[in-house]
Amino acid sequence: MEQLSRRRLLAACAAGSTAAFAGCVDPDVAMFVDPVSSDREIAGRATIQPDAGSEFAATVGNATANGTEAPSDGEAGRPPFQVDRPVVHDGRVYDLDWESTGRTETRTEHVVSLTAHDDGRETEIGFDDLPEIDRQRLQLFVRELEQYDEAAGDDDPERPLPEAAFQHYYTDAEREASALVPDPEYETVAVLGYPTSVDVRSTEVELDVYRYTTTERASSLAAFGRELRTAHRFELTGLDESERDFFESVIEEGSYYQGTLGDDQAEAFEGVADRLVDRPAVFVEDREGEWLVGYDGNDYWVRVDFVRMKEYADQLQRVDEL
16 A cells, blocks of 8 residues: 555545545544565565656665765755655665755756636647646646636636746756756647636745765665564554454454544544553654554554544654664
8 A cells, every 4th residue: 555644645545535534634543554564575674765767766876886966955944854764875775864964056947937817818839738847836726726627616706817937946857858947938828718817937945955874774675674663563462353354444444544423433543542542653753653563473664643632742753763
């Protein structure tokens, strides 16, 4: 099962992809249980594998060689790549570290402004015919128009059509591929049937520069998985019959969501949760913990996001050393 954080869960709920689960729109808790039958699978859950050819992969690769530098992502004081677990490069596992160099660099970004109209003006191209890079960068505006259409008739009939501005950095290759940046080839684009005017301007942005270095943790994913199994796996025991039935049903289904109205499994979930938060989690982020547990002869990677259960979130503690 694909890893799903609280943010991705709520986004998926909003899109309706998990609507079958009670309380999906704003769950009290979300629990995911995945079998990990090998050391390599364990390590896969506890590491990040950069996408081949991505800027992140290049940064990691250069950091393993002799360190590397990268500018921030546009927010002052924020490193461009932040990870909460080791990274993988050429089959080896590394801790990725970063620190500010105290220097800055300037780059050119582009602000794309869009305004939808309903006056029947002519358009020069349809959204679907734009280059992929432009469709990707303007996708949020498409969603705004979709929401506008969905709300038609529910709100003020005089409500204006959406307009928005998005600021992005375009690489040389992306500028070459784009039909809108740096100079728009089209002044009006048809987006979901609405003529949409396009305006583009450039702006200079000053970015903090960070230095990345790595420390090798293991020579392979399997070796790292063995370390985790030895140091952090614990046996989930002491469950009563209802708690065992609950946990086995989550193993079978892969996930469990509890809504604000609760359900008949809430008490059994709490019994399992009590045992989880009693042990340090391999990873903790916000109200989410991840554990490596043994149960009935098999190993499982368990993630629980205590979205509304502050009493459990406050008990989360991370292992002293990964």
